[in-house]
Amino acid sequence: MATIRVPEMPPSPFEDALDLKNAFEGWGTDEKTVIGILSHRDEGQRKKIMSAYEELYNENLINRLEKELSGDLQEAIYFWMFDPIERSVIMANIAARKSIDYQVIVEIACVNSPDELLAIKKVYHARYKQSLEEDVASHTTGDFRKLLVALVSTYRYDGVEINETLAELEAKTLHNSIVALESISPYDRKEINGSIDQITAEILRESIEQKSFHHDEIVRILSTRSRAQLNATFNHYKDEYGTSISKDLSTSLSNEYVSALRIAIRCIISPQKYYEKVLRHAMKKAGTDEDALTRVIVTRAEKDLEDIKELYQKRTNVTLESAVHKEISGNYKKFLLALVEE
Amino acid sequence: MATIRVPEMPPSPFEDALDLKNAFEGWGTDEKTVIGILSHRDEGQRKKIMSAYEELYNENLINRLEKELSGDLQEAIYFWMFDPIERSVIMANIAARKSIDYQVIVEIACVNSPDELLAIKKVYHARYKQSLEEDVASHTTGDFRKLLVALVSTYRYDGVEINETLAELEAKTLHNSIVALESISPYDRKEINGSIDQITAEILRESIEQKSFHHDEIVRILSTRSRAQLNATFNHYKDEYGTSISKDLSTSLSNEYVSALRIAIRCIISPQKYYEKVLRHAMKKAGTDEDALTRVIVTRAEKDLEDIKELYQKRTNVTLESAVHKEISGNYKKFLLALVEE
Numbered sequence: 001m002a003t004i005r006v007p008e009m010p011p012s013p014f015e016d017a018l019d020l021k022n023a024f025e026g027w028g029t030d031e032k033t034v035i036g037i038l039s040h041r042d043e044g045q046r047k048k049i050m051s052a053y054e055e056l057y058n059e060n061l062i063n064r065l066e067k068e069l070s071g072d073l074q075e076a077i078y079f080w081m082f083d084p085i086e087r088s089v090i091m092a093n094i095a096a097r098k099s100i101d102y103q104v105i106v107e108i109a110c111v112n113s114p115d116e117l118l119a120i121k122k123v124y125h126a127r128y129k130q131s132l133e134e135d136v137a138s139h140t141t142g143d144f145r146k147l148l149v150a151l152v153s154t155y156r157y158d159g160v161e162i163n164e165t166l167a168e169l170e171a172k173t174l175h176n177s178i179v180a181l182e183s184i185s186p187y188d189r190k191e192i193n194g195s196i197d198q199i200t201a202e203i204l205r206e207s208i209e210q211k212s213f214h215h216d217e218i219v220r221i222l223s224t225r226s227r228a229q230l231n232a233t234f235n236h237y238k239d240e241y242g243t244s245i246s247k248d249l250s251t252s253l254s255n256e257y258v259s260a261l262r263i264a265i266r267c268i269i270s271p272q273k274y275y276e277k278v279l280r281h282a283m284k285k286a287g288t289d290e291d292a293l294t295r296v297i298v299t300r301a302e303k304d305l306e307d308i309k310e311l312y313q314k315r316t317n318v319t320l321e322s323a324v325h326k327e328i329s330g331n332y333k334k335f336l337l338a339l340v341e342e
Numbered sequence: 343m344a345t346i347r348v349p350e351m352p353p354s355p356f357e358d359a360l361d362l363k364n365a366f367e368g369w370g371t372d373e374k375t376v377i378g379i380l381s382h383r384d385e386g387q388r389k390k391i392m393s394a395y396e397e398l399y400n401e402n403l404i405n406r407l408e409k410e411l412s413g414d415l416q417e418a419i420y421f422w423m424f425d426p427i428e429r430s431v432i433m434a435n436i437a438a439r440k441s442i443d444y445q446v447i448v449e450i451a452c453v454n455s456p457d458e459l460l461a462i463k464k465v466y467h468a469r470y471k472q473s474l475e476e477d478v479a480s481h482t483t484g485d486f487r488k489l490l491v492a493l494v495s496t497y498r499y500d501g502v503e504i505n506e507t508l509a510e511l512e513a514k515t516l517h518n519s520i521v522a523l524e525s526i527s528p529y530d531r532k533e534i535n536g537s538i539d540q541i542t543a544e545i546l547r548e549s550i551e552q553k554s555f556h557h558d559e560i561v562r563i564l565s566t567r568s569r570a571q572l573n574a575t576f577n578h579y580k581d582e583y584g585t586s587i588s589k590d591l592s593t594s595l596s597n598e599y600v601s602a603l604r605i606a607i608r609c610i611i612s613p614q615k616y617y618e619k620v621l622r623h624a625m626k627k628a629g630t631d632e633d634a635l636t637r638v639i640v641t642r643a644e645k646d647l648e649d650i651k652e653l654y655q656k657r658t659n660v661t662l663e664s665a666v667h668k669e670i671s672g673n674y675k676k677f678l679l680a681l682v683e684e
Contacts, residue, residue, distance in 0.1 A: 118497070121497045122497075125497075125499045125501070129499065129501055129503050130499045130568070131496070131497060131498055131499045131566060131568070133496050133497065133498075133566040134499070134566035134567055137562045137565075137566045138562070138566075141555070141558070142555075142558070145558065146488070149562070149566070150491070150492075150495065153495035153496050155463045155464075155467075155473060155475065155495070155497075156473055156475075157467045157471065157472045157473040157476070158467070159467070159471055204546055208550050208551075209550075212554065213483070213484075216483070216487065216488075220479045220480070220487070220491070224473060224475040224476035224479045224491070225476055226473070
């Protein structure tokens with residue numbers, strides 16, 4: 001369930017455009033008015049306000065907002081103005097830069113439905129004249145690349161049918177692969193560089209090939225199976241091996257690849273639980289992770305932020321509102337709270 | 343340009359359906375009548391005949407055709423009855439079985455436009471309740487899997503813009519990778535299995551990792567860049583290194599993976615030239631490759647078979663008609679010739 005409140009009788013888009021224009025004029029920007037209007041308009045209304053503003057003042061509202069605002073508030077309102085598909089496209093493009101922000105890429109690939117992801121990739125083509133696949137692939141390497149590119153490329157089946165036998169089989173494959181990756185062969189450590197009488201090249205090669213085989217199996221299953229099938233597989237995993245797959249992964253090597261795997265699994269199991277955790281971490285650190293806080297609130301406010309709030313309160317015994325209230329300040333806080341409060 | 347001839351004033355779909363029904367009744371099937379009708383009806387007309395037949399006789403025409411016909415003629419007419427997307431879906435599903443027919447998978451992934459491939463993947467979901475990606479991935483392993491899954495997964499950018507600097511850079515990357523793969527390190531041969539005093543584990547591991555890095559780069563470029571960009575890259579490759587990339591690959595290790603790479607490159611450069619070669623090979627072998635012959639003629643007859651015929655004649659000094667005439671026989675020949683002859 002969404003959290004944003006829209007007035008029962010909202011002003012016309014032209015009135016809103018006029019009020020925004022007035023808020024921009026004169027000494028300094030009247031940020032409170034800007035927040036008061038935009039935080040209480042839904043996706044369709046914001047689109048209409050943008051058209052009305054363009055028509056009246058021959059100026060792009062988003063560009064003007066970028067000029068008038070700054071800092072975290074600017075970023076939050078900037079992302080808020082777009083519809084969910086365009087917003088994901090812009091976030092994906094920013095994330096697919098040289099120092100890749102893999103968390104955002106994995107979220108976009110695994111939280112959206114197959115058809116939403118496809119729509120994002122189409123708009124990405126139109127906007128950037130290249131594909132999301134090539135942007136992600138050209139800034140990553142190794143197993144990390146294989147995983148990220150596979151997740152953004154795939155067009156999963158979206159049906160609810162489940163093959164229980166396959167789920168059982170692939171739970172086993174995943175478990176074997178995770179166990180194998182944890183028990184690194186002694187021949188595979190960086191520190192070995194002396195002469196190795198006892199070891200044949202063949203044994204060493206097999207150990208490396210086995211490792212690559214296990215990575216490949218994990219990536220294949222996670223990136224090609226449907227969400228319903230994967231959830232059945234993860235359930236079998238827990239029933240059979242006693243711990244959840246994401247816990248098992250936590251105890252294994254901690255690197256970007258494993259971390260991306262865990263994010264993918266969490267997003268596939270439950271986007272709401274995943275986002276609850278992101279919010280918790282964003283406000284737990286010394287210093288707030290404003291990017292994460294903004295991203296979750298802005299992208300989920302019109303979707304399922306109400307459910308995420310419930311999970312947050314159950315987990316922390318604090319409401320999300322009061323956590324946000326304590327954590328940040330100023331008009332940035334005013335804006336996020338306007339989206340969070342039902 | 344297409345090759346099939348359609349009568350200026352074709353009979354109504356109901357007349358055709360009636361004539362087909364009559365051809366099925368009585369002693370044996372009147373195959374000539376079946377061929378005479380179906381080979382001279384375009385995609386839209388065949389669809390209407392199927393509806394009319396279903397309406398009149400409460401029977402699926404394709405099922406009836408499968409019962410009435412047999413052998414190569416049956417297969418050719420079966421595939422002919424579908425529209426191009428459905429036909430590709432069925433061919434892809436047959437090809438994605440255990441002993442994977444990678445040539446067909448690569449053709450479907452690389453000859454079709456990004457949006458055609460997408461339509462194929464959507465219909466695949468609807469028809470088989472799973473994705474093409476998972477079917478291909480679960481029947482392949484290693485580098486071969488990486489390549490095939492990447493080719494079927496990707497949603498390439500379809501624009502004509504070219505980045506020349508990138509083309510130059512990636513031509514170099516491809517060349518370096520191919521050269522590196524050809525010069526197999528002595529430490530990487532299967533036959534080494536004794537003690538290896540002189541070799542450190544580190545050197546061996548690096549050699550294997552390097553190899554995997556080069557494979558990954560080839561797959562990344564081929565599977566993510568747009569067709570226009572790849573053609574610019576292949577042109578740079580030839581200008582800079584004197585031979586075409588597919589020739590360079592021919593001299594390297596010959597295995598399924600390299601063969602799939604070459605097919606992908608040829609399909610991206612020119613589907614027509616590629617199909618001309620497939621036809622030539624299908625009729626060059628001791629014994630005909632009927633599957634390939636049928637596939638090319640049936641799938642291209644309504645698209646570009648005229649262009650493929652011209653290329654064939656230039657290359658062999660024989661018309662495709664006379665080659666087909668010599669190569670095969672019976673009503674299968676009659677049907678294919680009806681599609682080939684303008």
